[in-house]
Amino acid sequence: MKALQQLTKRLEDMEALDRFADLVQRVVSRIVPQESARKDLLSGTWLGRPLHPVLTDVVMGTWTSTSALDVLGGKRAEQAADQLVFIGTVAALPTIAAGLSDWAELWGAQQRVGSVHALGNATAFSLQIFSIKARRGGKRKKACLLSLASLVIAGASANLGGYLSFVKGVGVNQTAFENWPQEWTPVILAEDLAEDTLTPARADGARIMLYKKGEQLYALSDRCSHRGCPLHLGQVNDLMLECSCHGSIFRLSDGEVLRGPATVPAPTYEVRYQNEKVEVRRTLR
């Protein structure tokens, strides 16, 4: 366990990966630009959760089943194994595209680990292509070994993907652990809330973003659900708030995601004037 942690730490510190990462990142950003329908599609904005991890289940499931049939299934299972490896390898294409789109938003240590994750997946994918070729050429033993090697590499690579998500919090809803004030809580003096200005505030430790338009007040979590950037650094047009980091757009009235790459709505608050102060409490949905 400790060896695994040390290895991951070493990857995080490996600056030699940065040049490769910067180059690929530029290419990916050109093919999948921010603020595009392609970006929303690959991010999973339409799905309400990140697309990449959903697709990886299909790939890993079919490739694991392929090797299980190769090893244990005997002659009768050969056709099924061949079909499964083909399905998994086709499914790997959108999976890789979604992963690269997500990875292009990372930087520093996370980007380095993501680079190795991507290289591992590319190697696993290539081995399965060779395996399919070998299956079609009747070289079954070679094909089985290639699929098995691919599965081992994809498993190791998935471990890095899990590290990015579950240890580094990449791809998770950044507002999930906010400590919402359930009762009306004063956050700012009414006179300090300027018109048409994104104003940060705190309520019971939760970061809030306030916006006033005429008589109407709006309050959202100040943490973007996508990667956690402060929303008060964004800009508002027609009561839609654009995050300054990757361009996600949230509707001020209910926090709905109008444009990705965010997949989860911004938490909203009820807001009112009380005793010359502005008060908020979490909107119950």
Ligand code: FES
């Ligand atoms: S942090 Fe990425 S869009 Fe807000």
